[in-house]
Amino acid sequence: MSSFHRAERRKSVAERSPSVSYAPDTIPQLAGLEKPQEHNLHIGECDVLVMGTGLVESVVAAALSWQGVDVLHIDNKTCYGDSNSTLTIEQVKSWCQEVNSGRIQHFEDAQVYVTGDIYHPQSKFKSKDYGIDLTPKIMFAQSDLLSLLVKSRVYKYLEFQSLSNFHIFENDSFSTKFANASSKEEIFTDQSLSLLTKRYLMKFLKFVLEDNNDEDKRKTLADNAKVTIYDFLSQKFNLETSQINELIYSIGLCIKPTTKTPEAIARIRRFLVSFNVYGNFPVLVSKYGGPGEISQGFCRSAAVAGTTYKLNTALTDYDPQLKLAKFSDKSSIKINEKLIVAPTQIPKFLQSSYNEITESLKKVNISRLVVIVKKDCKEWMADQECSAMVVFPPESLNSQNKTSIQALIQNGGTGVCPPGQSIWYLTSFEQDSIKAKQDLQCAFEKMESSILRESSDLDDVLDENLSVNKSGTSLVVNSVKLGKSLQNFVPKETLEIICKFGFTQKTYVLNDLSNVINPTDENNVSLRKTKDCEDIIFTNMPSSEISYDGIVKECKTIYQAITGSDDDFFDVDFEDDDEFNPAGFHQQPTTSSSNLKTSDNDMAIASSDDEDNAHPFGADEMEL
Amino acid sequence: MWHNVKKQTLSSEARLAKIERDKEKIHSYNKLKDEIFKIRNEGSHTVEFLNKLTDLLGLNPEFYTIWNIRRETLSSLFHQHQLDSQSTLEDELKFVMVLMKRYPKCYWIWNHRLWCLFQLGKDANWEFELGIVSKLLSMDERNFHGWQYRRVVIENLETHDDLENLKINLQEFKFTSSKVNSNISNFSAWHNRSKLIPKVYHLVGKLNYQDEPLFQSKESLLLHELTLVNTGMYVDIDDSSIWVYLEWLLSDCFFIDELSNDKYHDILNDQLKIINELNDLEITDNGKDNCWCLKAMIIINELLDNRSAVRPLLEKLIDIDPLRRGRYIDQLDSF
């Protein structure tokens, strides 16, 4: 059983998007990306060594490369993505083992359960049909990372799909009152809202969308800097709790009731300005996986610009005087400028420096529960879409959750699992990890009973609804179904679970991203000075943020620390007038997950045949 | 002319690089242009010449003279039977479409499109044009050329059959409803609505058409529109579109002439009450009156001949709408 997971890997970005889609005049050899790197590194020197192929590190590698910097990019793992990886089920299993054996820092308490079905010789689905993100994320249509993807042309390696449905769990039921509808249009035409409510909602939305330089707005925000968003909305805009919860937790994706007004307004604004940028939805998700997929896109771009890649390679020693780095493959290379080190890649000899700079920083826990279920969960998704968000506000669960739980649901249409199945990513921001687990489990159970009820009485509801409302849009259908209380529902069937996987991740990035947005040498790991070695820059572990916010800023901070300025960050003239074409978004699910077929394609990639990590698995597997 | 284009500053390096790149472009552009003028002056109209014009228009669709030359050439080639006019014009429409996608705001392209359609006469497919312009207005909902083009398309879809015309205009009316629903600030849609309502009503009456309950009486039509406007007022009180439309509803002779005096006064008083209530909410929230409410109250009071109520409203406006202070002072003086 254990023999096949050695070289297992998902199809790479490169395989899905052959280089013809992106053809600069000269394409350097994609060392390590499209062809396996030779056994040893055969370069004598480089300007910058980047360790870890997580999202931030990959963007930085690409940015530096396009500016003419000679970059060597390595990872001590056998696949791309580091802490942002998109993993197959088998890879998840070995990852759990490594975490629990202490070989991967900053992760704890990894647990995985996998149904035996998948190993059945006749099973239609294999481990490789799944792409599980360690850091699931959604992308706002108006956001700096999306602009960067366009500017850098990396979007060409990726496929995006829209996500419109944001459900909120409240009073023991799911609802979408206006999260899908946070536009003037919906508020104008919605017959269920009173004129007064319409008025206050619109007033608030208008306030949020007002130019941030507007004097009145600035003053209002300054006056309410210490006021919680809940008080602000109830006192200044007379909104009711259910509307406020939706604005704060669903549209704003805030995590706790004490979120202050300016931060919450910025979060709500981000949602609203993203509407109608590429269509009538606020958010996009990348197909086949999130940050793992995007990291690979940037690695590929970096390779085009000349970065050398090697996986399964670690730094073993570094001499600051001679600037000489030694690697686990026995090669040694001179590093002319800097070393960028991801926290999961820290060699033993740097551990004390890292401990020193992080000593005084606040540690944040992020707890995740990932469940793969045999249901496509279409009931939660908008017409023609394959992803949805579900949010549980604080105090909405029986476990008396103090912070919200955010859940991203993606079905086979997104290429992360086979058709008819879906992956649920639940995240808790609770610092007490035992409590976090309870909250996650509780939220999972609510989702479970909800999806069972909805899929079982779908036809009744449809009939009922059609007789009530002639227009019968999917939105109305959804809200009627999801609006039903769960209390009286006894499931007739149980939910079939393929895989259940949980862990806790640590980071020094604060939940409000304040130490990323305004980094100083006091608050941010990357800017803290290391005493013994000035050449080293540590990066951050991924933040708890469900969106990609903060990523570009982090990259620029590191880029600036190396080049002295971020003015020329991705300042590349690609000389083609190709514009980002919204029509290129695949809003419709592809009919099959043909890209996930298990054909073993050996011509490519990135994986390490040279090292064996065939530890027997099973020791860490247990049900959560 | 630049509209809404952020200023870009090129580094001196980039500027030099651009000059270098432009050299070649300028050379080939001018060469093509000179050639075209030379051929035109010789009066020669050939298919190859047409291709040169295509090339130049692809580079610069604003060059109106080239469009003129193209039409001269096409007409001449049709006349000499060197080209089949129908198939050529259909190709021409495709060519125009390619340019339209790239330059949606170029007036001359729209102009040429219409020329082609008029040349096609009864063979022109105006339904297709309606589809194009709907698409355009979905991307740029207030595009002036777009709305104008739409009206031209409708004029050309209309026939001598009143029932057919009614259906076309009812569909247009519904189009404005959808545009207004999706954005109440779309005054272009409100405007078109104000033109369509009398037209549709007239046709409904003429044909005694029963299938459209909304258009059976002017009163029901007026009340329906007022409900729409009142919702709009609550949704976005500062949206000027709805207030301008409200004034039309309350004062245009199309609605008023058939209402009894009492009924008209009732409607005005009801509306005054609604606006008063809304203004009270504004006072509670913001500590001051809302200008649009006050302005509408002035209009309604004038229509009701309540002249005494107008003066205090103007006095308030002088304070809360300082931009137009001079106007209110003038209006006060005229009492």
Added chain:
Amino acid sequence: MTLLSKKHIDYVVNLNSEMSKQSYEHWLSEHLRMNGLYWGIMTLVTLKSLDSLPRQSIIDFVLSCVDKRSGGFGAYPQHDGHILSTLSAVQILSILGALDELDKESVIKFTKNLQLPNGSFQGDSFGETDTRFVYTALSILSILEGLEEELVNKSLDYLKQCENFDGAYGMRPGAESHGAQVFTVIASFAICNRLDLVNDKLSSWLSERQVKNGGLNGRPEKLPDVCYSWWILSPLAILKKLKWIDLSKLEQFILDCQDDEGGVSDRKGNQTDVYHTCFSLTGLSIINDELYEGNKYDMDSIDPVYCMPYSATKTFKPWPYKS
């Protein structure tokens, strides 16, 4: 912010420099050259610096643009005659006191021939009709003393049909009201001495065009654009209702749209062009006349009917002509 007169003058003078000829865009804009020349000249006139351009070469250029086939002026040598470039040419020659160099009869004939039976004008023999072209024609004929009773009456009938319920005017009957069309209609009424035709609601509509930041927009719920400082302000000036908006705030908005390197853009921080430069400064000159008796900005006065200096328009024969 102050008025950057010197920078604007340099900006205009450099528009046709060898340097700008190196850019591809310069060659792509030939079809606007005559209008551009008029906008540049009006910028300089407003800033009392017309002598910064060589008078004779301008006249030579303008005359080289006559389209012998039609009798009108093209935008550039060899371009077809069009009513818009013809007005610009006539305006330029009038400002330079060089109307005698023009074949007036042929221009008058060209213009008159463009009127259609419904009273509207087309831009050229292929063109669309538009209230703009009615104004353009009336302005040309007024400058050249070629107005006629029947033509004037038909034009006025057509313009009246373009009035909307808000008291403002659209580009054709049935079209939405628009600030630039309002200018063309009101200035046409002024040329024809028929300001009595104006709807009472119009001045209020014009005053509603001013938005919070002081700028003017062209239609309800649109962003302000500095060119409406002319299109909206001139009809207010003609109707003697300048006080109906806050001129000081508009003044500030205009000044804010200036670029440090000269020229003015539609809104602060955007790309400048000579069109916006012209109509922001002519608008500013109206404000300058109204607010500052001491001529704060040292500007020439501009006639709101013709968008030309009074020094040129004072000699135009008023309609109706006395026999």
